[in-house]
Structures are given as C-alpha cells and as structure tokens.
Amino acid sequence: MIRTIGKLAGPLFFVFAATVPLWLLQNDYLRGIGVRALIVAVLAVSWNIIGGFGGRLSFGHAAFFGIGAYTSSLLLVDHGISPWIGGVVGMLVAAVVALLVGLPTLRLRGIFFTLVTFVFTLILLTLARYFSGLTGGDVGLSLPLTEPSLGMMQFRGQLAYYYLALAVLAVYVVIAAVVSASSFGYRLRAIRDDEEVAEALGVPTTKVKLQGFMLSAGMAAFAGTLAAQQDLFIDPGSAFGVTRSVEIALGAIFGGIGTVWGPVVGGIALVAMSDGLNNVLQDVFAGADTIVYGIALVAVALWLPGGLASLPRRLGLLGRRRHAPTPPEASMASSTEKEHELR
Amino acid sequence: MTTFAQAAITGLLLGGVYGLVAMGLSLVFGVMRVVNFAHGEFVLIGMYGTLALYTGLHLNPFVALLIIVPGALLLGAALQQVLISRVTRTTDLRQLLLTLGLSLIIQSLALIIFSPSQRSLPGFAWGSELVRLGPIYVRPAHVVGFVIAVVVTGALALLLTRTDLGRAMRATVDDAEMAESSGVRTNRIYVVGMAIGVCIACIAGAVLITYYPASPNAGQTFLVIAFVAVVLAGLGNVVGAFLGGLMAGLMQQFTASFISVELQDVGLFALFIAVLVLRPNGLFSRKQAA
Numbered sequence: 001m002i003r004t005i006g007k008l009a010g011p012l013f014f015v016f017a018a019t020v021p022l023w024l025l026q027n028d029y030l031r032g033i034g035v036r037a038l039i040v041a042v043l044a045v046s047w048n049i050i051g052g053f054g055g056r057l058s059f060g061h062a063a064f065f066g067i068g069a070y071t072s073s074l075l076l077v078d079h080g081i082s083p084w085i086g087g088v089v090g091m092l093v094a095a096v097v098a099l100l101v102g103l104p105t106l107r108l109r110g111i112f113f114t115l116v117t118f119v120f121t122l123i124l125l126t127l128a129r130y131f132s133g134l135t136g137g138d139v140g141l142s143l144p145l146t147e148p149s150l151g152m153m154q155f156r157g158q159l160a161y162y163y164l165a166l167a168v169l170a171v172y173v174v175i176a177a178v179v180s181a182s183s184f185g186y187r188l189r190a191i192r193d194d195e196e197v198a199e200a201l202g203v204p205t206t207k208v209k210l211q212g213f214m215l216s217a218g219m220a221a222f223a224g225t226l227a228a229q230q231d232l233f234i235d236p237g238s239a240f241g242v243t244r245s246v247e248i249a250l251g252a253i254f255g256g257i258g259t260v261w262g263p264v265v266g267g268i269a270l271v272a273m274s275d276g277l278n279n280v281l282q283d284v285f286a287g288a289d290t291i292v293y294g295i296a297l298v299a300v301a302l303w304l305p306g307g308l309a310s311l312p313r314r315l316g317l318l319g320r321r322r323h324a325p326t327p328p329e330a331s332m333a334s335s336t337e338k339e340h341e342l343r
Numbered sequence: 344m345t346t347f348a349q350a351a352i353t354g355l356l357l358g359g360v361y362g363l364v365a366m367g368l369s370l371v372f373g374v375m376r377v378v379n380f381a382h383g384e385f386v387l388i389g390m391y392g393t394l395a396l397y398t399g400l401h402l403n404p405f406v407a408l409l410i411i412v413p414g415a416l417l418l419g420a421a422l423q424q425v426l427i428s429r430v431t432r433t434t435d436l437r438q439l440l441l442t443l444g445l446s447l448i449i450q451s452l453a454l455i456i457f458s459p460s461q462r463s464l465p466g467f468a469w470g471s472e473l474v475r476l477g478p479i480y481v482r483p484a485h486v487v488g489f490v491i492a493v494v495v496t497g498a499l500a501l502l503l504t505r506t507d508l509g510r511a512m513r514a515t516v517d518d519a520e521m522a523e524s525s526g527v528r529t530n531r532i533y534v535v536g537m538a539i540g541v542c543i544a545c546i547a548g549a550v551l552i553t554y555y556p557a558s559p560n561a562g563q564t565f566l567v568i569a570f571v572a573v574v575l576a577g578l579g580n581v582v583g584a585f586l587g588g589l590m591a592g593l594m595q596q597f598t599a600s601f602i603s604v605e606l607q608d609v610g611l612f613a614l615f616i617a618v619l620v621l622r623p624n625g626l627f628s629r630k631q632a633a
Contacts, residue, residue, distance in 0.1 A: 057436060059443070104620035110435060111378055111578075112619055115570055122567055123612045130605045242563060246443065253440065291451035297444025301437045302429055 010177075013264075014170050021162055031158035033275050035230055038165035039223050041267030044251030045172045046219035051249060052258035053185055054212040055192025056110055060117030061220050061248040063101075063124050064094040066239030068221025069228040073141055074134070083153040087225035091218040098217035099210060106209040121240050128236035140235030143228065153229045161230045168226060169264065172219060176260045179215075188212050189258070220248070246293055254300055256309025265308055270296065349479045350600040351593065356485040358592020359492035360547050362585035364565050365572030366499060367543035373516040373579035374536035375431050380442040383566025384449035385541045389415065389548020390557040391457055397464050397552075404464060404553050405487060411549050412542055419541030423534045431533055432519070446562070453559040461556035470554030488550035495546060496585045499539070503581065512536060516579060567608075568595075571615040577625020586627070590614075 025031045047061050071093050072086030105116045128135045135141060146152045148160075155161060179185045187208045190198040199205050228234045238244065247270065255266020273296070274289035281288040300307065306314070368382045389411060396407040426445070430437040464470070470484040503509035514522035515532045523529045547565070555561070569584075572591045576583030591611055598610030618626065 057439060059439070104616075108619070108623050112574075112623060114435075114439065115378070115574065116616060116619060119567060119570060119612050119615055123609055126606070126609050126612075130603070130609075246447065253436070257436070288451075290447050290454075294444045294447030294451060297440045297447065298426075299444075301441035301444060302426075305434065305437050305440075 010173065010261075013261075014166065017166055018163070021159055025162070028158045031162050032230075033271065035158055035161045035165050036227075036275070037268045037271035038162065038169050039227050039230070040247055040251050040271050041264045042165065042169050042172055042223045042226070043220055043248040044255065044263035044267035045169070045176050046216050046223065047248045048176065048252040048257065048259075048263045049179060049188075049216040049219065050209070050212045051216070052252055052263070053179065053188040053192065054209055055189075055258075056106065056209060056213070057114045057249065058117040058213075058216075058245075059114050059249060060119075060121035060245050061216075062240050062242070062244035063117070063121040064098065064217040064220040065224040065227070065244060065248070066121075066124060066128070066234075066236075067094045067097060068224025069234045069239050070128070070135060070141075070224075071221070072225040073143055073228045073234050076143055077141065082151055083225050083229050084151070087153075087222050090221040090225055094221035095214040095218040098214045102210045102213040106213065107206050118242075118245070121242070121245055125236055125240035128240055135236065138236060140233055143232040143234075145232070153225075154232070158230075161226075165226055165230075168222065173260065173264060175219070176263075180260050184208070184211070192258075243290060243293070246297075250293055250297060250300075252307075254296055254307055256307035259307075259309045262307050262309035269308065345478045346600050350596040352479055352481060353485070354593035354596030355589055356481065356489045356592070357596065358589035359489040359585075360550050360588070361565070361568050361572055361591050362588025363492045363495060363543055363547040363550070365569040365576070365584035365588045365591075366496065366581055367540040367547070368566075368569045369573045369576065369579060369581045369584035370499075370536055370543070371540040372573070373581055374512060375427075375533050377427065377431060377438045377442065378435075379540070380439060380566065381445040381449065382442075382540070382544055382569060383562030383564070384446045384453075385415070385419075385544035385562075386548040386551065386565045387449065387453055387557065387559070387562035388418070389545030390552040390555075390561065391453060391462075391548075392545065393549040393552045394457075394462055394464065394557055397467070404467065404549055405491070408491075408546060408549050411545050415542040415545035416538045418545075419538035420534050422541065423537035427537060428530070428533065446566075450559050450562065457557070457559070459559060461558045463556040464552060467553060482554060484550075484553040488553065491546065491550055492585075495543060496582065499543070500582050508535065564608075568611065571611055574615060575618055575626055577627055580625060580627060583625065583627045587625075 020034065021031055025034045043061065043065060046064075047058065050056050051058055068087065068090035071090030072083045075081040075086035075089065076083055101116065101120055102113075105113045129137055131137075132139070146154050148155045150160075153164070179188075187198065187203045190201070190203055191205050191208060195205055224239065251267035251270050252263040253266070254270055255264065256262020270293070274292045277288045277292050304310065304314075364382070364386055367385070368379060371377055371379045371382070392411050392414065393404045393407045396402045396410060397404055402410075422445075426441065427438075430441050469487065470482060472483065473480040474483060501509075503513055511522065511527045512532055512535070514525070514527055515529050515536075519529050522532075551557075551565070568591050569588075572587030573584050575587035575590055576585075591614075594614050595607045595611050599607040602610065
C-alpha cells in the first residue's frame with residue numbers, strides 16, 4: 001500500500017508543481033524565484049549522484065555549473081549556436097573536466113576530493129576574471145536578445161522558463177531513480193559504505209567513482225545553461241562563486257543526502273527560505289541568504305544529518321521501516337571510522 | 344636577479360604569516376580530525392578585532408595582540424565546548440557542514456558590522472612604506488609580522504615537544520583512543536587544541552591587517568592558502584605546515600613577479616593540485632599514498 005503511494009507520489013509532485021504558477025507564483029517576479037528554486041533542485045539532484053550515492057562530497061560543483069553556463073553562452077555570443085546544442089557541448093566539457101579532476105583525486109581519501117573540488121573552482125573563478133577578453137571579466141557577459149523561441153531557449157516572461165526547468169528536473173529525477181535502482185547505484189553506495197569491501201567484492205572502485213562524478217558534473221552543467229538563458233547574463237562570481245557551490249551541496253544535504261527526492265525538496269526549500277528572508281530583511285542588511293545558508297548548515301550538522309528526508313522516520317511517522325537503503329548518515333560514519341583506522 | 348631576490352624575500356616574509364594560518368589549521372586537523380572550513384574566518388576575526396582596537400582605542404596593532412590573544416583563546420575554547428564538540432568524532436559530513444556554516448555566519452556578520460568595503464588601518468605607515476636594503480625593498484610590517492610568526496612557531500614547537508600538555512596533544516594526534524586509555528583527557532585536549540588553533544589564526548589576522556586590507560571575503564583567501572600549505576606539509580604535520588606556508592608565499596610571489604600578479608593564486612593552486620597528485624601525503628612524509 002505504502003509502496004503504491006510512493007510510486008504515485010513522484011508524478012503527483014510534478015503535476016502539483018506544474019500548477020503552482022497558476023495559484024501561487026502569479027507574477028513574473030515570483031516565477032523568477034520559482035525558476036531559481038527549480039534550478040537549484042536540478043543542481044542538487046546532480047550533486048547527489050556523486051555526493052549522496054557515492055559519498056564523495058564536492059564543495060566545488062559550481063565549477064560544472066559555470067562550465068555549462070559559459071560554454072553555451074560563448075557558443076551563442078560568438079557563433080550564434082543554439083543553447084540546446086551549447087548546453088549539450090557544455091555537458092560534455094564538464095564531464096571531461098570531471099574526468100581530469102577526478103582521475104588523480106578520487107583514489108585518495110574523501111577529504112582530499114573535497115579540498116580539490118573547492119580549490120579547483122577557485123582556480124576557475126580567478127581564470128574567468130583574468131581572461132576578460134573571452135568572458136567579459138567581472139563586468140560579465142550579456143547574451144544577445146533573439147526572437148523568443150524554444151529553439152533558442154529564450155522566452156519573454158518567466159513562465160516558459162519555469163516549465164522548462166521543471167521538465168529538466170523531471171528528467172533528472174528519473175535519471176537519479178534509475179541510477180539508484182541500478183547495479184551502478186548499488187556499486188556507488190557500496191563504495192560509500194565500505195570501499196575496501198567493495199573492492200574485495202570486485203567493484204572497480206575508482207572507475208565507478210569516476211563515472212559517477214562525470215555523470216554528476218555533466219548534469220550540473222546543463223543547469224548552468226538554463227540559468228544563463230534565464231538571466232541572459234553570466235559573470236564569474238555567480239558562475240564559480242563559493243556561495244554557488246555551497247548552495248548546490250546544501251540543497252542535497254538539507255533535503256536528504258543519498259535519497260532520490262531529498263535534493264528536490266531541499267533545493268526548493270533552501271531557495272524559498274533564503275529568498276523569503278532576503279525580501280523581509282532587504283532594508284535591514286544585504287546578503288541575508290548567506291547567513292541563512294550558514295544557519296541551515298549548522299542546524300543540519302547538529303540536529304538533522306539525514307536532512308529533511310529523515311524527518312518522518314525521526315518523528316516516528318513511518319511505523320514500519322520501508323524498503324530503504326542504509327541511511328547514509330550511518331554508513332558515512334562507518335567509512336570515516338575506517339579512514340581513521342587506515343591512518 | 345634583483346627581481347628574483349625581491350620576490351624571494353617578499354615571498355618568505357609573507358609566507359611566514361601564511362605558515363601561521365596553516366599551523367592552526369593543521370593543529371586542529373591533527374588533534375580533532377576536523378577540516379576546519381571556518382579557519383579563514385578566525386583570521387578575519389583577528390583582522391577586524393585589531394582594526395576595531397586601532398580605530399577605537401588607538402592601540403598599535405602589534406600591542407593589540409595583548410588583548411587579541413587571550414580573547415581568541417577564550418573564543419576557541421568556547422566554540423569547541425559549545426558547538427564543535429558535538430560533531431568531533433562523528434562523520435566527516437557533519438564536521439564539514441558545521442565549520443562551513445560557521446564560516447558563512449561569521450562572514451555575514453562581518454558584512455553587517457563592517458560593510459562589504461575593504462578596510463585597512465588609517466594612517467598606519469608600517470604596511471605601506473618601503474625600506475631600502477641594498478638592491479631590494481622591504482616593508483616594516485612584513486618584517487615584524489615574519490618575526491612574530493617565527494616566535495609563535497618556535498613557541499608552539501616547544502609546547503608540543505617539551506611539555507606534558509604537548510606530549511598529550513601529540514599522543515591524541517597519533518591515536519586518540521590509545522591516548523584516552525593511557526589517561527589523556529582527550530576532550531580537554533580538544534578544547535586546548537581548538538583554543539590554540541583559533542588563537543594562532545587571530546594572531547595571523549592581527550599581523551595581516553597591518554598590510555592587507557580586511558574585507559568579509561578575505562578569510563577565504565587565507566583559508567585556501569592554508570589548505571595549500573597544510574597539504575604541502577602533509578595533513579596533521581603541524582610544524583611542517585609553517586614550512587608549507589613559506590613555500591606557498593614563495594610560489595605566490597614568483598608567479599606574481601614572473602607571470603602575472605592577477606594569476607598569483609593560480610600558481611599557488613596549481614602547486615597544490617600537483618602535490619596532491621604526486622605526493623598526497625605531503626612533501627615531508629615518508630608514507631606512501633593513502
């Protein structure tokens with residue numbers, strides 16, 4: 001019974017989300033926030049592939065978001081190529097970059113991967129500012145206005161962007177669900193839970209982690225294209241900034257790391273919270289979203305390491321434990337202990 | 344040749360302070376296994392604290408250390424006691440989230456209190472005037488900062504090797520459970536470790552403000568430099584991190600002198616990634632890659 005409801009809940013969520021602009025987000029400003037929320041959800045779902053299933057925490061996923069945004073934008077500005085093609089090229093570039101970054105670092109202990117992703121994104125930030133001839137530097141890059149059309153991924157008004165982002169999110173959730181249920185997903189989780197045992201059981205651990213990272217990076221890149229098209233503008237700070245990286249990881253972690261739906265809920269909830277507070281406090285001080293992210297991070301660390309997705313179980317709402325994979329918080333503990341032993 | 348000598352001297356002088364920041368980070372990692380993403384913001388607290396003492400009480404920034412040091416020790420101990428103790432020895436994820444969250448909160452508070460603009464000490468000349476030494480120039484603040492860095496490093500090395508507290512700390516670094524069972528009160532060691540880590544970071548901040556303008560994002564810059572220095576030395580190698588800081592300073596200055604000032608951090612990060620790829624346990628370690 002519960003499982004039938006579980007199966008229906010997915011499609012129902014998207015039907016519900018499709019009606020939201022009709023009764024809640026009734027003007028363009030609110031719809032713009034809606035698009036942002038969906039894009040962060042898209043990014044969180046992407047991050048979750050390597051961060052949640054694979055247990056390798058990237059604090060630099062803005063790198064791939066930015067690569068996607070700049071690839072499609074530059075192809076559009078310099079060559080008039082449709083962002084659809086540019087977006088796909090961006091995904092490929094991001095996957096190749098993920099391969100190059102992951103190859104030396106994914107065989108090391110998890111913390112090195114976290115540090116390298118963090119620092120690598122800062123390199124891209126500096127480079128994007130330095131090569132201002134190509135990227136426009138800190139001034140940013142404005143995308144040319146074209147006739148609004150689906151083919152050029154450009155519309156007047158936010159409603160079309162909303163449905164476009166929602167469609168991408170739906171595709172990504174399906175990808176995440178398929179990965180989660182596939183043998184690839186089980187291998188990723190096996191590596192997260194105990195890398196040595198996984199290796200001993202014949203899982204090619206480095207290869208699986210690399211595949212997960214490349215998939216995650218490619219998926220995040222398309223969100224960059226979406227965001228660039230929504231704003232028709234991109235600059236180094238918004239593309240490669242630390243806040244962006246934090247937003248991506250936090251969306252997934254806040255919702256429920258390693259679950260299919262957690263990142264969707266977490267990403268949307270995060271933007272709703274921070275934008276809400278920004279609005280309330282805009283006369284008091286700027287940058288309320290940063291402090292919201294900070295407080296959310298501390299709160300999750302102290303009280304809710306499983307994210308929102310673990311709330312029902314914590315509150316005892318689900319009497320019986322459903323057919324669920326190991327709660328990631330528990331399994332990550334074991335991998336840390338092991339690392340501790342290995343030292 | 345003069346350019347080379349100039350870059351080497353400036354790199355070493357700046358690198359000493361980077362080494363300070365890195366030692367604090369390395370100590371906290373070594374003792375508690377926490378990669379402290381808020382470490383840069385402790386540098387920031389030192390910078391703004393000194394700025395406030397200078398503008399409010401007209402204290403010389405190096406004299407202000409007499410107030411900054413005890414304040415920072417208290418802050419570190421309190422943070423460990425109240426917040427960080429709740430995630431030490433849990434998962435990597437929770438530690439990263441907590442320290443990253445702290446860093447964002449401190450940054451936002453700095454933004455609210457001190458505004459986003461760059462602030463330096465008004466009318467304090469040590470950081471800007473140049474003193475000629477033969478063919479090269481040095482800034483007095485760089486020299487004083489370097490001397491302070493060396494003194495603090497020496498003191499920390501003595502503390503770690505010559506005192507019971509230091510021995511207990513090193514035992515905790517090597518194996519917390521073993522140390523506990525031999526009678527070391529590890530929870531107390533964690534509090535001391537965090538207090539010293541925060542204190543060193545604040546000292547570095549107090550030195551930095553004399554020649555580097557404070558802004559809410561400045562902490563991040565030093566966090567990343569400290570990451571580089573710590574990885575160069577090997578995670579948890581506390582005194583080695585000071586040498587790592589010197590190398591980071593040299594690398595930054597050489598890139599700035601011979602390639603481009605805007606790319607000085609790229610040179611640094613490239614060194615970081617190269618070391619991680621080639622010698623993930625650090626330059627000074629004999630162990631093989633984990």
